[in-house]
Amino acid sequence: MANDKSKNKNIDGWFLFFIFTLVFVAPLYNIFVTDFSNYVAEDFIMFFGNIALFIASGIFLFNKRPYAVEFTKIVLISNFVLLLVVSALLSDYRGISTTVIYTIIWVTYLYKSKKVKRIYGKLKYRPKKYDVWNIMAIIYAFVIPYFGLVFSITSFYKRSKPLWLTALAIIIVFINFALAFSPIYENTSEISQNYQLPLNEPLVNTNVIDVCTAGSYLGDYKTVQGVVIDVFVSNTNTVFLNFGRPYPDHCFTAVIFASDKSKFGNVYSYKGKTVQVSGSVESYQGKSEIVLENPSQIKIV
Numbered sequence: 001m002a003n004d005k006s007k008n009k010n011i012d013g014w015f016l017f018f019i020f021t022l023v024f025v026a027p028l029y030n031i032f033v034t035d036f037s038n039y040v041a042e043d044f045i046m047f048f049g050n051i052a053l054f055i056a057s058g059i060f061l062f063n064k065r066p067y068a069v070e071f072t073k074i075v076l077i078s079n080f081v082l083l084l085v086v087s088a089l090l091s092d093y094r095g096i097s098t099t100v101i102y103t104i105i106w107v108t109y110l111y112k113s114k115k116v117k118r119i120y121g122k123l124k125y126r127p128k129k130y131d132v133w134n135i136m137a138i139i140y141a142f143v144i145p146y147f148g149l150v151f152s153i154t155s156f157y158k159r160s161k162p163l164w165l166t167a168l169a170i171i172i173v174f175i176n177f178a179l180a181f182s183p184i185y186e187n188t189s190e191i192s193q194n195y196q197l198p199l200n201e202p203l204v205n206t207n208v209i210d211v212c213t214a215g216s217y218l219g220d221y222k223t224v225q226g227v228v229i230d231v232f233v234s235n236t237n238t239v240f241l242n243f244g245r246p247y248p249d250h251c252f253t254a255v256i257f258a259s260d261k262s263k264f265g266n267v268y269s270y271k272g273k274t275v276q277v278s279g280s281v282e283s284y285q286g287k288s289e290i291v292l293e294n295p296s297q298i299k300i301v
Contacts, residue, residue, distance in 0.1 A: 011062060015115055018106055022058030022072070026102075027051040033095065042236040049143035050079065066125035067132055073110055076103050078150045086235075131160035137169035145176040180237065180258050211243040211252035214281050214288040223278040224252060224290065225301065228270045239267045241275070253289040260293050273300045 011019065030051060039047070053075045060068035080103040087093045110116055133155035141148030148169055155166040209217065211226030226243040229250060233239050237258035244251035254277045256264055276299045279290035292298055 019058045019061050022054045026054045043234045046144050046235050066123035069120050076107050134160045134165040141169040141172035145173045148173045214252050217281045222281050225276045228275050231268050231271045255289050255291045
């Protein structure tokens with residue numbers, strides 16, 4: 001009888017396969033299908049932070065941590081909700097079906113499986129000093145504020161100790177949200193106001209150059225003109241307007257960081273239009289670019 005009970009608590013079969021997908025298949029699949037060419041440092045941090053949650057879920061399950069099943073459910077469902085919201089905001093639902101199917105199948109499995117209940121049902125979680133929930137909350141408050149908020153709410157609901165760590169995580173999350181979605185620098189700097197180009201004055205034609213020649217003017221303030229071929233919005237809400245030719249063969253990019261995105265309205269309205277952008281020409285990963293901080297720097301012609 002003892003051997004039968006021990007066998008019932010083994011991690012094998014479909015459950016072992018699920019753990020394998022969390023630790024290896026899902027991370028490798030996401031790395032394979034993701035185009036990193038337009039990623040900035042923040043994008044890489046968020047991308048690999050998300051992957052780390054899947055790997056951690058698999059490791060917790062395999063090591064039979066008492067909190068493993070609940071942790072995995074939270075990660076899968078939260079990731080699913082985030083993907084739905086981002087896809088809706090961008091009106092781009094490509095590739096979402098894979099995540100939908102994966103989430104529904106395995107969340108249902110975790111809720112219904114008798115094997116899962118036998119293995120984890122009677123395990124007791126007794127944290128010694130710090131609780132896993134507020135540890136994850138404070139880490140992801142910096143890495144991915146959305147998940148930092150999810151873990152903070154979970155930590156608060158469970159009264160995880162120490163409570164001050166949960167409170168600190170919540171404060172950091174809201175500071176990051178404020179920095180990401182509020183145009184905090186708008187109308188606060190006389191220098192930036194003096195730097196703006198007048199909206200109703202024509203640009204000097206002698207200063208307008210073709211986008212594909214911008215690389216010859218690195219460090220100079222120029223107005224460049226060309227057709228926006230595609231518009232890409234990263235996971236961190238950074239906007240890339242690619243000019244000249246389809247990505248990755250484009251010859252120029254106009255970049256709008258998340259803190260300024262709300263100033264520009266519907267950025268997809270620039271796609272297919274002949275546009276002039278003005279600013280200091282810089283180079284990033286071999287491509288010339290101008291960073292746009294104010295709508296006065298961009299004009300449809």
